[in-house]
Amino acid sequence: MxxxxxxxxxxxxxxxxxxxxxxxxxxxxxxxxxxxxxxxxxxxxxxxxxxxxxxxxxxxxxxxxxxxxxxxxxxxxxxxxxxxxxxxxxxxxxxxxxxxxxxxxxxxxxxxxxxxxxxxxxxxxxxxxxxxxxxxxLEDSQIITQFYEESLQKMGSAGRQAGGEFYTPRPLIRLIIKIIDPKIGETIFDPFMGSAGFLVEAFQYLKNKKPSAREYEKLQSGIIQGQEKKPVPFLLGVMNCILHDLYGAKLKRGNTFAQNIRQIDPSDRVDVILTNPPFGGEEEKTLLENFPYPTSATQVLSVQYILRRLKPGGRCGMVIDEGFLFRTNEKAFVNTKKELLEENNLFAVVSLPQGLFTAVGTSNKTDLLFFERGKPTKDVWYYELTGKFTKTKPIKDSDLEDCWQKFQKRAESENSWIVSAEELKKRNYDLTAKNPNRKEELTHKPPKELVKEIEEKEEKIKFLLNELRELV
CATH class of the missing domain: 1.20.1260.30 (N6 adenine-specific DNA methyltransferase, N-terminal domain)
Structure with missing residues (x-):
């Protein structure tokens, strides 16, 4: 066959x-x-x-x-x-x-x-x-996920990045949804929906709860929502929803960053946001005026947008690039993270290994952020996922089971720990996952491990160089 x-x-x-x-x-x-x-x-x-x-x-x-x-x-x-x-x-x-x-x-x-x-x-x-x-x-809409993944990878390989968009592996999406735990009746939104993977998986998650006929009708009433800037991903997102029987999703073509976030009506706020926003893409400078902390870094703009689109008590689970966590050399980064900690509850950060997204067009190190709007952070639970994942060895649900089990108890272990908000403030809001339990090796490290560490440092250098280029 x-x-x-x-x-x-x-x-x-x-x-x-x-x-x-x-x-x-x-x-x-x-x-x-x-x-x-x-x-x-x-x-x-x-x-x-x-x-x-x-x-x-x-x-x-x-x-x-x-x-x-x-x-x-x-x-x-x-x-x-x-x-x-x-x-x-x-x-x-x-x-x-x-x-x-x-x-x-x-x-x-x-x-x-x-x-x-x-x-x-x-x-x-x-x-x-x-x-x-x-x-x-076909199971799990293989056509859509495979087509979208491979097309983004090819555009990246050809030097034509898809505006900072990268396909999100389904196991990561499922972990994010389990941690956020959306409920039937809550409004679920992905402002950068791509091929609608988060929306489809959220719909499946809620269907697995065996909703009544009235609850299922509610799921199809437009409470699952998405927005996408580009026509081809938007088309794929609509198609993905259709193939998964999510014909009642409220999907919209448009640039999320074009909305003035200072003027979001309370009635437009949502209960849950699940997303993988673009990072490394570019936006028109005039759009930056819509944000309290203007910056060309789209990952920072996305967090500012999400914080204002959520209802009080609303929850977000998202993919973010490592640069958002470690950068403290620009006011927009620092002020956004300060707001995230002091006015909202950043309750978990999952550090993903370098190269997890390499198979789909980027070598950027990424992390998962989980937060709730409207109450200050007391402490943050960190988890460090280890392992090497490639296109031939993609991440699986089983690779994330340890994270899920430990999150439920906020357990501390060799790869999970808790950092107080006060400590993060002292670091000038550097949110990087610095594992205090990792034992430093006194012996010489293997070449592969040294290469990995060099690649991670190079990513940080790239961010700083890009920043300097913008200033010159």
Whole structure:
């Protein structure tokens, strides 16, 4: 049986032959919107079966003429199919409304596709390959996660970072969700949703609690929310939700950083934020005026935004790069961390090993932050995850079980400890996970370990150099 990865590779190789497509971003976009059209057909089929069982009538998202199964399996020639999709289907989708589902699908196609393939025959071959995918047999939305992960990695390898966005391994997402423990009825939000991995996993987490019919309806009422700046990740996020039956998510295209956080209405605040914000991306300087502590560092802006988007008592679990923790040479970093500690409860920090995200385009060291809005921090529970993870040896849920068990008791051990807020203030808000229980080796360290330590120090040097470049 041909693997999903092999089929995606075959599709990409077909796209590379087209004269009108010029690089990885173009290939990603073409695959994304075609996969999306196929996913809509899967959703329509599910909705029809559910409606039939419950005796309800529903309005289809797409009229029958425009559904994948209708035009894809018609007797149209390659040229006719190419003309139909370009000049009839896409313009039609961009104008549909009357229901929230239709409006969401229309929003996906407002800026996609930006290009069309040149060859009608290559276009037809790609459609045939996508049509062969039987999505009903796939577990954990393998198409979406694998496509998104590999596309980000390829753009990173080509020197075209995806705006600081990096795919988040599912075991990390599941750990974050377990620690935050969202409840049915709470508003859950990812302001930098990418392919909506956090939203889909949160939905699955709540479904596992076996909600009643009324509670399940609540889950589908728009209390699970996401926002994404870029059109392709947004399309993938919508598709991911659709394939996981999360058709009631409230998803929005837009730049989160463009919102003036000083003017967030209390009614727009949420109970839970789960996210992996961009780090290393760039924003327009005019947007920095929206923040109390302006900086070009998007990871700092994201924390400032989250603190103001949460309700009092609201909780956040997020991925953050190491630079946010250790940097004390810029006021924006220090002031943001001071607010995080003095006005909010930073109750846990999980230090992740260097290279965990290397397989998806970045060697940055990262950490997990967990905090609650509205009450000052007394102390912070730290955990240091060790191990070497690569693309061929990805992190697993079992690798995080020790962290989960110790977190529940805030246990102290060789790889977990507690630091008082007062001590962190004395460090000028350097929040780095400095394990006091780690035994210093008196013997010579192995070369691999020395290389790892050098890489970690180089990351810190890179941050400082970038800062100097901005000042020059």
């Amino acid at each position: 041909i693997s999903i990865a092999s089929k995606l590779k075959t599709i990409e190789n077909k796209l590379r032959k087209d004269n009108n497509l010029g690089g990885q971003i173009d290939y990603n976009e073409q695959m994304a919107w075609m996969l999306f059209l196929k996913s809509l057909d899967v959703l329509e089929e599910k909705r029809e079966k559910q409606a039939k069982l419950s005796g309800r009538k529903i309005e289809s998202i797409l009229d029958k003429k425009y559904r994948w199964r209708t035009w894809m399996h018609s007797d149209m020639t390659a040229e006719e199919k190419f003309h139909f999709v370009r000049h009839e289907l896409i313009p039609y989708i961009r104008k549909i409304d009357t229901t929230p589902e239709r409006e969401l699908v229309a929003s996906v196609f407002q800026q996609i596709p930006t290009k069309f393939m040149d060859s009608a025959y290559t276009f037809a071959e790609v459609l045939d390959l996508i049509d062969e995918l039987d999505w009903r047999t």
